[in-house]
Amino acid sequence: MQTVVAVDIGNSSIKLAVDPKAVVVVVDASLPDEGRAQLISDATRDVGSRSQWLVCSVDKVQTEWLEAWVLTNRPNDSFHLVAANEISLASHVRDREALGRDRLLASWYAADQAGDGANAIVVDAGTAVTIDVVLRNEHLGGLIFPGTATCLSAVSSQTDALPDLAQQPAPELRTEVSLGLSTEPAILLGVHQLQLFGIVSMVRSLEQQYPDAVVYCCGGAFASVHALLPESWSYRQHFLIDAIFRLKQSL
Numbered sequence: 001m002q003t004v005v006a007v008d009i010g011n012s013s014i015k016l017a018v019d020p021k022a023v024v025v026v027v028d029a030s031l032p033d034e035g036r037a038q039l040i041s042d043a044t045r046d047v048g049s050r051s052q053w054l055v056c057s058v059d060k061v062q063t064e065w066l067e068a069w070v071l072t073n074r075p076n077d078s079f080h081l082v083a084a085n086e087i088s089l090a091s092h093v094r095d096r097e098a099l100g101r102d103r104l105l106a107s108w109y110a111a112d113q114a115g116d117g118a119n120a121i122v123v124d125a126g127t128a129v130t131i132d133v134v135l136r137n138e139h140l141g142g143l144i145f146p147g148t149a150t151c152l153s154a155v156s157s158q159t160d161a162l163p164d165l166a167q168q169p170a171p172e173l174r175t176e177v178s179l180g181l182s183t184e185p186a187i188l189l190g191v192h193q194l195q196l197f198g199i200v201s202m203v204r205s206l207e208q209q210y211p212d213a214v215v216y217c218c219g220g221a222f223a224s225v226h227a228l229l230p231e232s233w234s235y236r237q238h239f240l241i242d243a244i245f246r247l248k249q250s251l
Ligand SMILES: Nc1ncnc2c1ncn2[C@@H]1O[C@H](COP(=O)(O)OP(=O)(O)OP(=O)(O)O)[C@@H](O)[C@H]1O
Pocket: 009, 010, 011, 012, 013, 014, 058, 102, 125, 126, 127, 128, 129, 147, 148, 149, 150, 170, 218, 219, 220, 221, 222, 223, 224
């Protein structure tokens, strides 16, 4: 059987897996070309030729780079970019092509996982955070706002005194709001708690409006805080990768 390499290209990382049960390899998009190429080459070393790369992307430059890498290094493979019309979920958004492919795919998969036409809310906390609502198998629309690292860089570039802490590790968070005792912890706690508590309160409001919605959370920013999410929410670290393997079954 043909191997599928599932690839999720975001603005901060390329994630790929060669099997639904395989470890997902996360390649930092800011690495130099050789570094990214090495990680991708290692991850696909044992994959047979004539594999199909099934790619969901929101970053054109990374996509063109990866496609060129596959063409040069694995010329017998095929490279398929998931198109909006391959995702069978109606959406109320005005321009379906402009809707992030990751949002459309995650919404379709959330509805699939919730099952039986159940309502779903999907939160993807990456470079940008997105929250999308699916009601009775229709995507209603969503929200987009800057993610943690994006906020940390922005608050530094827009001020004179604040350092850029985008590369700093996440502080330990609790269910109550904690205070910082100097500038750096004040910024880190402020931004990380803004993300966590902002997401929780907006999604709780959506849950009131759309009762019985199943909530799915994914994206890099949940890596260190998913234990603090409401218990009924489902944290699925690599939701988009799972969605690509599921989509393959319906193509
Ligand atoms: N261990 C961590 N703890 C907290 N936040 C993290 C951690 N690792 C990554 N992040 C955050 O997650 C972001 C990257 O997440 P991810 O790789 O899911 O983004 P992406 O899919 O490339 O972005 P997008 O889909 O928005 O284009 C980083 O910008 C950073 O804010």
